[in-house]
Amino acid sequence: MRRIVLWLPLVLLIPTSSLWSRGEVGEDPIAELLQLHDQLVQASNDAASQLAHESLKEAMRDAWNTHDFWTCNWLALSERMGVVTAGTGNQRVAVITWNIELTDRTQEYGGFVLAKMRNGDPVVIELNHQQIGINRNVLDTKKRYKAENWPGAVYYEIIAQEQGKKLVFTLLGWDGADGIRSRKVVETLSVAQGKLRFGVPIIDMGHGSEKRLIMEYADAVTAMLRWREDLRMIVMDHLSAPEPQMEGNTSFYGPDMTYDALVWQKNHWVLKEDVEIRDPDMKKPWNNPKRSRRQN
Numbered sequence: 001m002r003r004i005v006l007w008l009p010l011v012l013l014i015p016t017s018s019l020w021s022r023g024e025v026g027e028d029p030i031a032e033l034l035q036l037h038d039q040l041v042q043a044s045n046d047a048a049s050q051l052a053h054e055s056l057k058e059a060m061r062d063a064w065n066t067h068d069f070w071t072c073n074w075l076a077l078s079e080r081m082g083v084v085t086a087g088t089g090n091q092r093v094a095v096i097t098w099n100i101e102l103t104d105r106t107q108e109y110g111g112f113v114l115a116k117m118r119n120g121d122p123v124v125i126e127l128n129h130q131q132i133g134i135n136r137n138v139l140d141t142k143k144r145y146k147a148e149n150w151p152g153a154v155y156y157e158i159i160a161q162e163q164g165k166k167l168v169f170t171l172l173g174w175d176g177a178d179g180i181r182s183r184k185v186v187e188t189l190s191v192a193q194g195k196l197r198f199g200v201p202i203i204d205m206g207h208g209s210e211k212r213l214i215m216e217y218a219d220a221v222t223a224m225l226r227w228r229e230d231l232r233m234i235v236m237d238h239l240s241a242p243e244p245q246m247e248g249n250t251s252f253y254g255p256d257m258t259y260d261a262l263v264w265q266k267n268h269w270v271l272k273e274d275v276e277i278r279d280p281d282m283k284k285p286w287n288n289p290k291r292s293r294r295q296n
Helices: 017-021 030-042 046-066 289-295
Strands: 082-088 091-101 107-116 122-127 154-163 166-175 181-192 195-198 212-218 225-228 233-240 254-265 268-275
Touching: 030 046, 030 091, 046 091, 046 107, 046 122, 082 154, 082 166, 091 154, 091 166, 091 181, 107 181, 154 225, 166 225, 212 233, 212 254, 233 268
Parallel strands: none
Antiparallel strands: 082 091, 091 107, 107 122, 154 166, 166 181, 181 195, 181 212, 225 233, 233 254, 254 268
């Protein structure tokens, strides 16, 4: 019998400077967060996973409402989950994300976005993961999402770009999808006036602007998606079907040893196909949370 797990939507937005102006309150919360994440990873069934997931979210709320993230030992947190930061001074953002894999091999996600605005005010926003549908078959490249209906991913890299007088952020993430497919995603993010949105139309795929790029491929293989600082581009494996009759069925797709890239030009990411990449370094600069979960 398939388990039915109820997830209650909760979004916490606190753009109140008085919270962080108090500085650190008590001990650094990172040790407790790591302990709770360990309990999540070690959970033996979906019910235990849900309880551990809720405990971790509650501890995250408490931590970032009473502590300044930037003064905590957040690098230790990044060894267990997705923690990426970008920007400087009063225009900086931290994105914290994690996943749980359920027994049917679908994923649930949790996350927080911590930001400092131009005037120095801090913002704490909780991300509420909203499942797209059974087996998460479709991700919309043209839709905007808010914190309340975040599609979910574990983000392992972030790039900040200036677009006029504001910063836009590009996130590289992993989505475990289901037991048939996995995904890598190039997600776009803006944070302004204490609000965020996922889906900024800055990706030019050659047929109009997209709000995100999605790589979907067979769960049994791995695909590269990473920022190459030396090349100043986002590089990725080109995915294709092994046989013509499998074209369109992404559960069979995999890397074909050619590479594509996104290059920043005139305030947009522009897709360049079949680029020459020297030393692509196929080692992923992050820990695959799905694989770690299965081993446990």
